Amino acid sequence: MTSNNNNNENSNIEDQVESRELAPGVVLFKEYKRYTDNKDYVGIFIWKVQITTMSIVDFEVHLDQSENIELEDKEESELRTVNRIFPFQTKEVATVKLKNNWKLKSKFKLTMNVPDKDVQHTYIENDEIKLMNVVRAANTKLKNIPFEHLSKDEIEKILTSVNCQFVDLDFLPNDDAMVHPRYEESLKEIFDYIVHWRKPEDFCTGQVVNEIEKKEIKIFNYNEPEPNDIQQGILPDYNLASALSALAEKNNLVKRLFKSEGYSKQGIYQIKLCVAGEWITIYIDDFFPCIPMSNPIGSRSAGNELWVLILEKALAKVLESYYSLINVSISEFFMMLTGCPTLYINVEDMLKTEGGVEGSLKKIKQFVVDKRYLIVAISKSVEVDPNIETSTELDDEMLTIPNFGYCILDVKDKFKNNLILLRKVWFDSKKEEKLKKHQEDIFKRNPLLEKEGSENTLYLTYEEFLKEFSYLSVCFTKNWEEVRIRGKFILAKEQESLQESVLSKWYYTVQIDRPTNLIIGLHQDEDRVKENESRKQLMDISLSILKQDNNANEITHVDGIDFTLASNIQLEVSLPPGNYIILPRTTGCFFGRPYFKKNVDTVPLYNYEDKKFTPIFLATIKDIFKKFDLLLNRKLSYNEFKGFWECVNSYSISEMEFEGLLKKYCDYEKGLTERGFIDFFEDSYLNEGEVRRTF
Numbered sequence: 001m002t003s004n005n006n007n008n009e010n011s012n013i014e015d016q017v018e019s020r021e022l023a024p025g026v027v028l029f030k031e032y033k034r035y036t037d038n039k040d041y042v043g044i045f046i047w048k049v050q051i052t053t054m055s056i057v058d059f060e061v062h063l064d065q066s067e068n069i070e071l072e073d074k075e076e077s078e079l080r081t082v083n084r085i086f087p088f089q090t091k092e093v094a095t096v097k098l099k100n101n102w103k104l105k106s107k108f109k110l111t112m113n114v115p116d117k118d119v120q121h122t123y124i125e126n127d128e129i130k131l132m133n134v135v136r137a138a139n140t141k142l143k144n145i146p147f148e149h150l151s152k153d154e155i156e157k158i159l160t161s162v163n164c165q166f167v168d169l170d171f172l173p174n175d176d177a178m179v180h181p182r183y184e185e186s187l188k189e190i191f192d193y194i195v196h197w198r199k200p201e202d203f204c205t206g207q208v209v210n211e212i213e214k215k216e217i218k219i220f221n222y223n224e225p226e227p228n229d230i231q232q233g234i235l236p237d238y239n240l241a242s243a244l245s246a247l248a249e250k251n252n253l254v255k256r257l258f259k260s261e262g263y264s265k266q267g268i269y270q271i272k273l274c275v276a277g278e279w280i281t282i283y284i285d286d287f288f289p290c291i292p293m294s295n296p297i298g299s300r301s302a303g304n305e306l307w308v309l310i311l312e313k314a315l316a317k318v319l320e321s322y323y324s325l326i327n328v329s330i331s332e333f334f335m336m337l338t339g340c341p342t343l344y345i346n347v348e349d350m351l352k353t354e355g356g357v358e359g360s361l362k363k364i365k366q367f368v369v370d371k372r373y374l375i376v377a378i379s380k381s382v383e384v385d386p387n388i389e390t391s392t393e394l395d396d397e398m399l400t401i402p403n404f405g406y407c408i409l410d411v412k413d414k415f416k417n418n419l420i421l422l423r424k425v426w427f428d429s430k431k432e433e434k435l436k437k438h439q440e441d442i443f444k445r446n447p448l449l450e451k452e453g454s455e456n457t458l459y460l461t462y463e464e465f466l467k468e469f470s471y472l473s474v475c476f477t478k479n480w481e482e483v484r485i486r487g488k489f490i491l492a493k494e495q496e497s498l499q500e501s502v503l504s505k506w507y508y509t510v511q512i513d514r515p516t517n518l519i520i521g522l523h524q525d526e527d528r529v530k531e532n533e534s535r536k537q538l539m540d541i542s543l544s545i546l547k548q549d550n551n552a553n554e555i556t557h558v559d560g561i562d563f564t565l566a567s568n569i570q571l572e573v574s575l576p577p578g579n580y581i582i583l584p585r586t587t588g589c590f591f592g593r594p595y596f597k598k599n600v601d602t603v604p605l606y607n608y609e610d611k612k613f614t615p616i617f618l619a620t621i622k623d624i625f626k627k628f629d630l631l632l633n634r635k636l637s638y639n640e641f642k643g644f645w646e647c648v649n650s651y652s653i654s655e656m657e658f659e660g661l662l663k664k665y666c667d668y669e670k671g672l673t674e675r676g677f678i679d680f681f682e683d684s685y686l687n688e689g690e691v692r693r694t695f
C-alpha cells in the first residue's frame with residue numbers, strides 16, 4: 001500500500017502534529033518542529049506509526065525525490081528507511097531535517113502480516129489464565145442453577161449472593177464454541193488468529209459521561225436498531241449479517257427478541273428464538289470471540305452497541321458453534337428470528353413460473369408493497385479464497401457485493417424503466433465510484449427520484465436486478481395468530497402381517513367459522529454439520545388437508561404437499577368455513593443412521609483424555625430429553641422421567657427415588673432440567689457398553 005505526501009513550503013510554518021489512518025489499525029503521525037537555534041536547519045519532521053491491531057507491519061519511507069533534506073542517523077545520500085512495527089506498538093519511522101529551500105516529497109509503503117500464533121498468545125496469556133479461573137469458579141457455584149427457567153433479575157440476584165461472575169456452562173468460551181469438534185477441522189485451518197474471549201468493556205468505544213472516560217455500553221443506541229448498524233467481521237457469516245440488517249428495517253422484530261433491553265453488568269442476556277418451530281429462551285454470557293487484543297471476529301455494531309453481538313452468540317449457541325453460522329441460509333435465520341413463514345425463491349425459476357419479467361416483477365411488488373413482507377435479494381455467489389488477492393471477473397462486473405443480501409424497499413413501475421429500490425448496507429471502496437456514476441445516470445433519466453435516494457439506498461433497473469441477484473428470501477412478517485404444537489411419529493406394527501409402518505401419533509382438527517388464510521408448517525429437528533449434511537437423518541415429510549363433512553359422513557382431500565426430504569415444509573391455503581383435518585405424514589423410509597457416519601459401534605462416546613463425554617453422546621442425550629419433555633416446559637416431571645426410565649429398564653422408579661435425583665442434580669419446580677438429565681446420565685452410564693445397550 002502506498003501513500004503520497006507533498007510539502008513545498010519554505011515559509012515559517014508553525015509547530016504542528018497531524019495524524020491519519022493509512023489502513024485499518026495503522027495510524028501515521030507527522031510532527032513538525034521549527035529550528036530557531038541551528039542555522040544549518042530550519043525545521044524537522046518526525047513520522048511515527050502506531051499499530052492498534054494484532055498485525056506486524058513492515059513500513060517503508062521513500063524520500064528520494066525530495067531536495068535539501070537529511071534523514072537523521074543516515075548517510076547524506078540515503079533517503080529511505082525500513083521499519084518493522086509490532087502489534088500495539090508506536091514507533092518512530094523517520095526523522096527528516098529540513099534545510100533552506102527544502103522540498104519534501106514522501107511515499108510510504110506498508111505490508112501487514114498476521115503474527116504467528118505463538119506470538120499472538122503472548123499478548124493474551126494472562127487473560128486466558130483469568131478466564132480459566134472465572135470458569136472454574138462458575139462451574140463450582142453455578143452448575144445446578146436452572147438458568148433457562150429464571151428471569152434476568154432472579155439470575156442477577158443469585159450471582160450477587162454467591163459472588164460469582166456469570167459464565168454460560170452450556171456454551172463455554174473456548175475453541176469448541178468457535179469450531180465444534182464434530183467438524184474434524186482445527187481452528188488453525190479456519191482462522192489466522194487465535195481467539196481472545198473478551199467482554200464488551202474491553203473492546204467497546206463508549207461515550208464520555210463524566211470527567212473520566214467511562215464506557216456507557218448499551219444494547220441499542222437511541223433505543224432503535226438500524227439496518228446500517230451491522231459491521232462484518234472476519235467470520236464469513238454473510239447470511240446472518242444480511243438477515244439482521246433486513247430485520248432492523250422493522251426494528252420491533254429485533255427488540256421483541258430481547259427479554260430485557262438493559263445492559264447487564266453481570267453479563268447475562270436472555271434471547272427468544274424460534275428453534276425447529278418452537279419458541280425457546282436462550283441465555284448467554286457476554287464473553288465474545290475477538291482477534292487478540294482487538295475487535296470481535298464476527299459481526300457487530302460500531303461503538304458501544306451490543307444487539308448484533310448478542311443475537312449472533314445466541315444463534316451460535318443453538319447451532320453449537322460460531323463456525324456453524326456460515327452454513328445457514330437467510331431464510332433459516334429469518335425463521336429462527338421471527339417464527340414467521342419464509343420462502344426461498346430461485347430468481348430463474350421465478351421468471352419461469354410467473355410468466356417472465358412482467359409477472360415476476362408483479363410478484364415482487366406484491367410481496368413488498370401490498371403485503372409489506374420482508375424480502376431480501378441475495379447477490380450472486382463468488383467463491384472467496386483468502387489466498388487469492390484478485391477478485392473474479394463476475395465480482396468486477398457486479399454493482400453489488402457478492403454473497404450478501406440486500407433488502408428490497410420498493411418497486412417503482414411507473415417510470416420509463418422498472419426500478420427496484422434496495423437498502424445499501426455493504427461497502428466496497430472499489431465499487432463506490434462505479435455506483436456513484438450509476439446512481440447519477442438513474443437520477444438523470446428519472447429526476448423525481450433524486451429526492452428519495454440517499455447514500456444508504458441503491459436503485460437498479462429490473463433488468464440489472466435480474467443480472468445481480470440469484471435468490472430471494474421472503475419473510476411473511478405480520479401479526480399472525482399462531483399455535484405451535486409438538487408432534488411425534490411412531491413405529492407401528494400391523495398385527496396380522498407384522499409389517500412395520502411409521503405413523504403420526506396425532507392428527508389435528510381445525511374448525512373455521514369464516515374464510516381464513518392459513519399457513520401450516522411442519523418442522524423436524526436438524527443438526528447441521530455442513531451445508532448439505534446433517535448429523536441427524538431427516539425423514540421424508542408431507543402434509544395433507546382434509547375437509548370433514550359430518551352431514552354426508554365423508555372426508556375429501558383439499559390440498560397437500562408431497563413427501564419431501566427437508567427440515568421443514570409449509571403450505572399456504574385459503575379455506576372457507578368448515579371442519580378440517582391436518583395430517584402430518586412420513587413413509588419412514590429415510591429414517592435411520594446417517595449415511596455418512598461410521599458404524600455406530602466404532603463411534604467413541606467418552607473422551608478419556610479430556611474426561612468428558614463426546615459431542616455425539618451429549619447430542620443424543622439432549623434428543624432423548626426433548627422426546628420425553630412432552631409439555632414443552634424444558635424439564636422432566638416425575639411421570640415424564642418415569643416414562644424414560646421404563647423404556648431403558650425392566651422396572652419402574654418410585655416418586656421418592658425421583659425426588660432423590662432432584663436433590664442431587666439441577667432441578668426446577670419438581671422437574672429435572674436438561675443439565676440435570678445430562679449429569680444424571682453421565683453418572684449412571686459411565687460404562688460405554690452399558691451406554692450402547694441403553695441407546
